Amino acid sequence: MTTSTTAPPAVRPYESYVYAYPHKTAYRPLPDRPALRELWAAEPKDALSLYLHIPFCEVRCGFCNLFTRIGAPEELTTRYLDALDRQAVAVRDALGDAAPVRFAAAAFGGGTPTFLTADELERLCDIAEKRMGADLLAVPLSVETSPSTATADRLAVLAGRGTTRVSIGVQSFVDEEARAAVRPQRRAEVEAALGRIRDARIPVLNIDLIYGIDGQTERTWITSLDAALAWRPEELYLYPLYVRPLTGLHRLGAAAGPEAEALEQAAWDEQRLRLYEVGRDHLLARGYEQVSMRMFRRADAPRESQDGPEDYACQTDGMIGLGCGARSYTAALHYSFDYAVDMREIRSIIDGFTATEDFSRAEVGRYVDAAEARRRHLLQSLLQAAGLPLADYRARFGTDPREDFPAELERFADRGWLDGQAPEGLLRLSQLGLAHSDALGPALFSPGVRAAMAAYERK
Structure with missing residues (x-):
């Protein structure tokens, strides 16, 4: 028996x-x-x-608003890795040796x-290990x-350097849908790549799929x-399609005009919710367990780590990000x-990064006070299917989230988004709430973060 996840009409589910919270559009230059x-x-610094971050792709998908550029002129990847090396030296020096x-955990993302070529991937791993001191053979490494x-030589490098998880963006195995999402690929190419990944014997394979494609x-x-x-696959991520500003699909849709877009929005929301269900x-029904709205894990699959959340979350501090699109977190x-979506702006930022010699200071960011730390912990924990143990929250902050966020949690309960059958001491979403994670998450943004995001000038 399934539970309906149809939303009340007034609630936009997507x-x-x-x-991550706060979003990078709330960041500003740090005076x-x-x-x-x-x-x-x-x-x-004992569990960082x-x-x-590698900001290069062979193509840019129509739905993509990631910080990445198409292709790389001759020597650009070399200059980028040179800059990444300089940054790693500066960051490791800043961490010091006064404490261990x-x-x-480690991850290579992008883009x-x-x-990168196989040789360049070797150098990337060397930067992580020899400059930063990460033992890639001993910790979970996701790429x-x-x-x-996903060529055999690249995968061989990754497997040899300790990669425990490979995530491949497939989005759709139906060629017509891939074209509709402005993702030029054929199913035969996808299947061949998956075969090479399995041949490399990397323990965890994740496949990304998208629903809501035209x-x-x-x-x-x-x-x-x-x-x-x-x-x-040990993991599957199911993503609803978004059409975000300055992306290829947004430019295509803009030609239809705002009135047509508004008329289609409700039907699209209904389609995405139905396909999510x-x-x-x-x-x-096929042996997977739900970890979050997006993440599903095969019940018998190996866990990458016994510590921390399985789906990425930033409740706890201690993230070191290297590269011009990476975030770092302290308490x-x-x-x-700087952040951008427009290709010209991205190229300019990458060029600036590769020319940087001094990486010893933070340039762009947002300070997080105690109230925002509470909000971030609640938000990121609640979006996990396992929920938030109230004891964990009290141990960290000395308060109860039901006292800190009474209005928000009461509103979620009224909408049926909270699980009334959760064990005592556990704050957990219902199936309806999980389905509406992309409405619930933004509803927890603070007024200050909302104002900063609204004032952000897209570029």
Whole structure:
């Protein structure tokens, strides 16, 4: 028996995907340009996460608003890795040696890290290990790839350097749907790439799929799900399609005019919710467990780590991000470099990054006070299917989230988004609430963050 996830008409189920809080559109240039050494001086450094960002792709999908550029002129990847090396040296120096520095997890993202050649991937791993001190053979290492760049030589490097998880963006196994999403690929190419990944014997395979593509039906959605399941992936991520400003699909849709877009929005929301239910139930019936709205894990799959959340969340501090699109988190400051979606702006930022010699200071970011830290912990924990143990929240903050956020939680309960049958001491979403994670998450944004995001000038 399935539970309906149809929303009350007034609630838009797809406002935005919350993968980090505050969002980078709330960041601003930091007038004081604080020194990294001072930022990290009092931070615990014994269980850090390390993220290396590669801002290059062979193509840019129509739905993509990631910080990435298409292709790389001659020597640009070399210059980028040179800059990444300089940044790593500066950051590791800032961490100091007064207290133990240990990395508990690592990830290469983008963009498409496997846009780099096999030799360049070796150098990327060397930067993580020899410059930062991360033991890639001893910690979970996740790497993103694409069908056209998941070549045998690249995968051999990743497997040899300790990669425990490869995530491949497939989006659809139906060629017509891939074209509709402005993602030029053929199913045969996707299947060949998946075969190479399995041949590399990397323990965890994740396949990304998208629902809500123009022309997609329940039948074609199940076709993609079954094609993915044939590879018995340890993880599957099911993403609703978004058409975001300055992306290829947004430019195509803008030609239809705002009135047509408004008329179609309700029907599109209904389609995405229906396909979400179909996908969720299809996977649950085939031995997968739901970790979040997006993430499903095969019940017998190995866990990458016994510590921390399975789906990425930033409740806890201690993230080191290297690269011009990466975030870093301390308890008091989230920082990065400038952010853009427009290709010309991205190219300019990448060029500026590769020319940078001094990486010892934070340039762009947002300070996080105690109230925002509570809000972030609640938001990121609640979006996990496992929910938030109230004891964990009390241990960290000395308060109860029901006292700190009474209006928000009461509103969620009124909408049926909270699980009334959850065990005592656990705040957990209902199936309806999980389905509406992209409405619930933004509803927890603070007024200050909302104002900063609204004032952000897109570029």
